[in-house]
Amino acid sequence: MPGHRTKGFCASAAALALCAVLAGCGGSGESVGGGKVVLRYTWWGNPDRAERTEQAVALFEKQHPDIDVTTSFSGYDAYKQKLATQAAGGDAPDVMQLDYRQIDQYASGGVLLDLGRQKSVLRTSEIDPGLLATGRVDDVQYAIPQGRGTETVAYDVQTWKKSGVPLPGASWTWSQWADTMRALAKKTGKPGATDPGQSEDAFEVWLRGQGKSLYTEDGGLGFTADDLTRWWTFTDRLRREGAVSPAEQTTQLDGSVENTPLGRGKSVTDANWDAPASGFLALVPTGVALAPMPTGEDGTPGQYFKPSMFLGVSANTGHPEEAAQLVDFLINDRQAAKILGATRGIPVNETVRDELGPQLKDFDKTIADYQASLEGKLKDPPQAPPSGDNALQSTFQRDYDQVSYERMSPREAAENYVTEAKAELRS
Amino acid sequence: MTTTAIPAEAQHAPAPAAKRRPRREREGAAWVFLSPWVLGAIVLTLLPMAVSLYLSFTDYDLFNPPQWVGLRNYTQMFTEDPRYWRSVVTTLTYVVIAVPLQLALALVVALALKGMKRGKAFYRSAFYAPSLLGASMSIALVWRAIFNDGGTVDHLFGTGGWVNKPGLALLAVALLTVWQFGAPMVIFLAGLQQIPAELYEAAAVDGAGKWRQFLSVTVPMLSPVLFFNLVLQTIQAFQVFTPAFAVSAGKGGPADSTLVYTMYLYDRGFVASHMGYASAMAWVLLVVIGVVTAVLFRTSRSWVFYASEGDR
Numbered sequence: 001m002p003g004h005r006t007k008g009f010c011a012s013a014a015a016l017a018l019c020a021v022l023a024g025c026g027g028s029g030e031s032v033g034g035g036k037v038v039l040r041y042t043w044w045g046n047p048d049r050a051e052r053t054e055q056a057v058a059l060f061e062k063q064h065p066d067i068d069v070t071t072s073f074s075g076y077d078a079y080k081q082k083l084a085t086q087a088a089g090g091d092a093p094d095v096m097q098l099d100y101r102q103i104d105q106y107a108s109g110g111v112l113l114d115l116g117r118q119k120s121v122l123r124t125s126e127i128d129p130g131l132l133a134t135g136r137v138d139d140v141q142y143a144i145p146q147g148r149g150t151e152t153v154a155y156d157v158q159t160w161k162k163s164g165v166p167l168p169g170a171s172w173t174w175s176q177w178a179d180t181m182r183a184l185a186k187k188t189g190k191p192g193a194t195d196p197g198q199s200e201d202a203f204e205v206w207l208r209g210q211g212k213s214l215y216t217e218d219g220g221l222g223f224t225a226d227d228l229t230r231w232w233t234f235t236d237r238l239r240r241e242g243a244v245s246p247a248e249q250t251t252q253l254d255g256s257v258e259n260t261p262l263g264r265g266k267s268v269t270d271a272n273w274d275a276p277a278s279g280f281l282a283l284v285p286t287g288v289a290l291a292p293m294p295t296g297e298d299g300t301p302g303q304y305f306k307p308s309m310f311l312g313v314s315a316n317t318g319h320p321e322e323a324a325q326l327v328d329f330l331i332n333d334r335q336a337a338k339i340l341g342a343t344r345g346i347p348v349n350e351t352v353r354d355e356l357g358p359q360l361k362d363f364d365k366t367i368a369d370y371q372a373s374l375e376g377k378l379k380d381p382p383q384a385p386p387s388g389d390n391a392l393q394s395t396f397q398r399d400y401d402q403v404s405y406e407r408m409s410p411r412e413a414a415e416n417y418v419t420e421a422k423a424e425l426r427s
Numbered sequence: 428m429t430t431t432a433i434p435a436e437a438q439h440a441p442a443p444a445a446k447r448r449p450r451r452e453r454e455g456a457a458w459v460f461l462s463p464w465v466l467g468a469i470v471l472t473l474l475p476m477a478v479s480l481y482l483s484f485t486d487y488d489l490f491n492p493p494q495w496v497g498l499r500n501y502t503q504m505f506t507e508d509p510r511y512w513r514s515v516v517t518t519l520t521y522v523v524i525a526v527p528l529q530l531a532l533a534l535v536v537a538l539a540l541k542g543m544k545r546g547k548a549f550y551r552s553a554f555y556a557p558s559l560l561g562a563s564m565s566i567a568l569v570w571r572a573i574f575n576d577g578g579t580v581d582h583l584f585g586t587g588g589w590v591n592k593p594g595l596a597l598l599a600v601a602l603l604t605v606w607q608f609g610a611p612m613v614i615f616l617a618g619l620q621q622i623p624a625e626l627y628e629a630a631a632v633d634g635a636g637k638w639r640q641f642l643s644v645t646v647p648m649l650s651p652v653l654f655f656n657l658v659l660q661t662i663q664a665f666q667v668f669t670p671a672f673a674v675s676a677g678k679g680g681p682a683d684s685t686l687v688y689t690m691y692l693y694d695r696g697f698v699a700s701h702m703g704y705a706s707a708m709a710w711v712l713l714v715v716i717g718v719v720t721a722v723l724f725r726t727s728r729s730w731v732f733y734a735s736e737g738d739r
Contacts, residue, residue: 081697084697085697088489088490105490105700111490248588251591251678391698398680401680407593420510
């Protein structure tokens with residue numbers, strides 16, 4: 001056989017090489033359409049955010065006739081998975097929206113571009129330095145925060161008023177909240193709230209109200225199985241009483257407002273982040289208002305202001321400068337800010353915020369007023385969660401499913417969760 | 428086989444070099460035509476399998492380079508992961524429900540079609556259609572809507588949506604699979620048509636009724652085909668993913684009741700970014716399917732009847 005490299009052999013070798021070349025052409029970055037630079041920009045959010053983002057992007061394209069921006073968006077859960085897969089394949093979008101939970105993993109995994117190098121087109125001088133620092137990993141600015149958000153109890157104003165139960169005030173404790181939910185359920189015939197037992201976010205607020213935290217400073221678990229047992233016993237009892245949503249409703253949550261019990265007209269309130277709560281208006285057209293999250297029994301607030309989402313640029317982008325221009329536009333441009341309003345939280349650019357503040361209208365104003373009412377009352381945010389938290393969020397929800405479908409006791413499920421969490425954080 | 432091979436070699440050995448050439452060239456041409464398949468098999472199947480085997484001994488989060496951890500993924504799976512065992516139980520339940528139901532339905536329809544005088548081709552296509560549609564995501568989404576709160580099933584039976592009830596969600600998934608009985612049905616039909624009519628005639632002469640004929644003629648004569656379908660559908664059922672994913676909206680819920688093996692594998696790999704762990708799960712599944720198939724083959728000796736061996 002050696003020395004007998006026939007034509008056939010050469011042809012198959014050529015075919016192999018050709019295939020490799022063709023496959024190589026599928027790479028990312030060098031996307032040029034009709035002489036224009038094409039940028040891919042992806043985010044998660046509701047249709048309201050999508051519409052406003054599209055408008056802002058159209059304005060950007062008008063200002064930069066040589067740049068085309070292709071956009072896509074989805075719900076948070078789906079977005080998270082898709083982005084991780086794209087990023088792992090070296091095909092992350094040029095400009096991507098990121099969550100606080102993702103920054104650490106994406107930055108250390110080499111997915112994100114050092115934005116400090118794009119200073120000439122990307123201005124950050126008007127952003128509060130403390131807030132800006134939340135997008136930094138190992139002293140490199142990998143992402144820019146887009147807004148500031150906090151949790152809230154969004155409620156259906158009309159239903160609540162009709163029930164005759166007094167409207168929420170400036171502050172309430174968890175037990176006052178529970179009593180109110182019971183009263184609402186009794187008067188309206190539907191659960192007062194989404195069962196908060198499934199939400200790691202709500203649990204964190206409850207924990208912080210007792211002076212504890214979700215994670216320790218070195219990224220370990222900040223609570224014990226006993227703490228979680230108490231939380232789940234509390235919510236489990238409310239569910240059995242009908243004060244919060246039944247398991248069949250709770251299990252349908254997927255990070256979109258459409259699939260919350262409030263969005264389906266099956267409850268009076270829902271605990272959510274303030275910016276996405278704007279999506280409820282389309283579902284509850286008679287009006288939605290915002291109340292603060294419950295506090296610890298001694299009045300210690302558990303909620304906090306956190307950077308609500310970030311913009312990052314792919315390290316593999318073929319057009320770092322144009323991508324940075326888009327980020328700059330979305331964060332600093334006055335007209336863009338006007339279009340975007342508070343759909344991603346109150347703007348981070350302080351000049352824009354001061355200028356825009358009085359002009360905000362509709363739900364944007366509701367959010368701004370809500371945040372203003374909490375100004376100075378909340379404690380400092382925790383540091384960015386360890387990367388394992390990304391997976392633990394859904395583990396938390398699943399383990400609680402076992403409680404709400406009465407397949408496990410709160411104690412069993414809590415011990416399960418703590419075991420899983422420790423394994424997750426160790427790796 | 429042996430009788431033809433020996434003369435071929437004998438003929439080959441003294442052949443002059445000039446005659447060998449064209450054969451080599453023909454061989455080369457064969458490789459050229461085979462190259463798409465060979466390349467596909469190497470690049471898309473063998474290589475990924477090798478990588479996956481390697482990854483199963485590592486901790487790999489997609490972003491950072493894999494870290495060698497030896498057997499830790501395997502030990503964690505078997506000793507420290509209650510959700511893993513739940514997914515195993517769910518998958519076995521699913522296999523036990525879906526496979527017999529699907530095969531029974533396929534056989535019943537095939538029998539009905541066999542006896543048909545007119546319109547056989549039409550009904551055969553009509554019953555096969557779900558198998559073509561069923562592989563698509565869209566039909567699975569429709570399925571979810573049918574079994575969701577306010578869906579058709581809810582309206583008809585007033586039971587509420589099955590997809591939100593842990594006791595019924597897996598059944599909704601299984602029914603989607605059962606509904607796609609087209610492939611085994613066509614194979615059964617082919618098998619039924621192979622059974623010689625004389626056997627039925629002889630049985631009828633001996634006074635056997637329809638039921639007796641079915642048990643004593645159809646079932647034994649069809650047993651090789653039945654066995655083939657059983658093996659194929661069992662292997663497929665162990666790997667079920669799309670129906671469970673779509674019907675549970677990608678979560679394997681409620682309360683993990685539709686979290687079948689491959690769903691949990693996907694969850695570990697793509698949601699939690701533990702590619703090493705997910706790879707280890709995939710290899711365990713491969714081994715388990717291999718063992719189950721081997722067991723089926725072993726039991727087949729006692730119940731599968733091959734007509735050609737009938738005189739033994």
